[in-house]
Amino acid sequence: MLLNRSERKFPRVIVIGGGFGGIEVARRLKDKEVEVLLIDRNNFHTFQPLLYQVATGTLASDSIAFPLRKMFKSQSNFRFRMAEVLRIDKDTKVVHTSVGEFDYDYLVVASGATSNFFGNADVEKYSLGMKSIQEAQNIRSYVLQNLEEAVLRKNADDRERFMNFVVVGGGPTGVELSGAIAEIQLHMLKKDYPELSKHEMNVYLVEGLGEVLAALSDKSSRDAKRYLEELGVKVILNTVVKEYDGMTVTLSNGDQIPTKTVIWGAGVKGQFPEGINPDLVQRGNRIKTNGQCQIIDMPGVYAIGDVAATVTEKNAEWIARSSTSCAATR
Ligand SMILES: Cc1cc2nc3c(=O)[nH]c(=O)nc-3n(C[C@H](O)[C@H](O)[C@H](O)COP(=O)(O)OP(=O)(O)OC[C@H]3O[C@@H](n4cnc5c(N)ncnc54)[C@H](O)[C@@H]3O)c2cc1C
Incomplete structure (x- = not known):
């Protein structure tokens, strides 16, 4: 049973996506005074580097699928919901999903990437x-x-x-x-x-x-x-x-x-729910964040992994140049 914001003892961190990024965040929050709610459309983690072996029959698919609930069974502050996240509402701090709404205090978008067919x-x-x-x-x-x-x-x-x-x-x-x-x-x-x-x-x-x-x-x-x-x-x-x-x-x-x-296998682009300011979407459909992975105009909301374009002092100029060319071709 998940408690409402006013009833909770600790702040809730929602993590969207049980890929490499989302799992690492959820793990690092073990023993911290937060409630972690991981949401993924699948109830398993996919070990993508071995997908090609499944594609060619040298590995069975269950060898590269790891049940998320089992991975976190010893983490008492961890909860999981299998759902498609449809929309993020930054004003009410709620994520809308295929199984209902969940409010958050902090949100980590770790929804990864999907194939990019470049509009063909x-x-x-x-x-x-x-x-x-x-x-x-x-x-x-x-x-x-x-x-x-x-x-x-x-x-x-x-x-x-x-x-x-x-x-x-x-x-x-x-x-x-x-x-x-x-x-x-x-x-x-x-x-x-x-x-x-x-x-x-x-x-x-x-x-x-x-x-x-x-x-x-x-x-x-x-x-x-x-x-x-x-x-x-x-x-x-x-x-x-x-x-x-x-x-x-x-x-x-x-x-x-x-x-x-x-x-x-010619390209990937970031995938994420609705609710992200389109001006922050960079080349490859990635969400622009600052050096702390925080989405620029969304306090308490972070993006990591394949969905994020993290701007640091070192790469700021490059990212600015790529987004100009991206805006021109989008
Ligand atoms: C075939 C292949 C081989 C690769 N080989 C390597 C390699 O050898 N070495 C390497 O470093 N990298 C490799 N990569 C890349 C690596 O797998 C990715 O960089 C990594 O998985 C990205 O992690 P992530 O957490 O950002 O996203 P992902 O691992 O893609 O996880 C995203 C998760 O979010 C969930 N999700 C997305 N949208 C929603 C939504 N709206 N609602 C609910 N859930 C959602 C997805 O179901 C998924 O579980 C490979 C990738 C592929 C495809």
């Missing part, structure tokens, strides 16, 4: 994201279902669409995933699908920049590309996906790839 509705409609366990399971069943479909097609032209796999985005997600699908081609195909030839299966990695893993050192980028190519991945650089209608991908260089499977 068709690509969003037909391609597969990789941000949740459900999406990872979808990828796994899509890959296997398409191989099953390929088995039923008699001629190579008909099989092509079911045996081409396109991964978009050469960051860590795209690199890991394309490599893992190529391993299916190398090691599993012959054993599990003797009717299919590994030479007919193609894994493409499409990246808009001139290198994969662009955020890492030049050597890492070069090595990653070489390893992928050794595995058989066709790495296409300096190219973006222009269109996808569920059957054929059209690239910015005009090339087309017939495929039933496009996996989107």
Whole structure:
């Protein structure tokens, strides 16, 4: 039973999101004179770095899902509600959720990020994201279902669409995933699908920049590309996906790839409930905070993790420049 503001002995800290950020905040408040209320749309934490292993069937989904109530069972000031947070009302200090309203004294927005399709509705409609366990399971069943479909097609032209796999985005997600699908081609195909030839299966990695893993050192980028190519991945650089209608991908260089499977790892954007001043939303849909993670015009409200753009003395100029260009393109 949750008490009202006037009945509570200690202030209530609501944390929106049981990802890495939200969990850490809730843990650090153990033994403090506060009530912690964690709200997440799922009652489990998703260990995102291992999503690609679920997507390729090397790990079961329950290996990367950790029940939130169990994680905090020894923390007496901890409460949990499974709900979608819809809106934050900073004036009344209430969050509106799919299961009712909860008032707060302090609020931490740790709602993370979701796939960014950069406004391309068709690509969003037909391609597969990789941000949740459900999406990872979808990828796994899509890959296997398409191989099953390929088995039923008699001629190579008909099989092509079911045996081409396109991964978009050469960051860590795209690199890991394309490599893992190529391993299916190398090691599993012959054993599990003797009717299919590994030479007919193609894994493409499409990246808009001139290198994969662009955020890492030049050597890492070069090595990653070489390893992928050794595995058989066709790495296409300096190219973006222009269109996808569920059957054929059209690239910015005009090339087309017939495929039933496009996996989107080309970008993320912050996700958060309504109630945040739009002027504070920065590049990548991230909420601007000060160096203490406090949302600039919301006293007692903080944003952390993937949803936050924290401004410090060091990065203030860069953030200001990026938001100007962001406002121009939004
Ligand atoms: C495939 C993949 C691989 C990755 N690999 C690495 C890696 O190797 N190393 C690394 O450092 N990082 C990695 N990352 C990034 C890392 O996982 C994120 O930076 C991290 O999860 C961000 O933590 P967070 O707490 O900000 O958000 P998240 O972990 O995304 O958690 C946000 C939580 O908020 C909940 N939520 C969101 N909106 C609402 C709402 N309105 N109502 C209720 N609940 C809501 C969500 O259900 C979720 O549980 C990877 C990410 C992906 C997708």
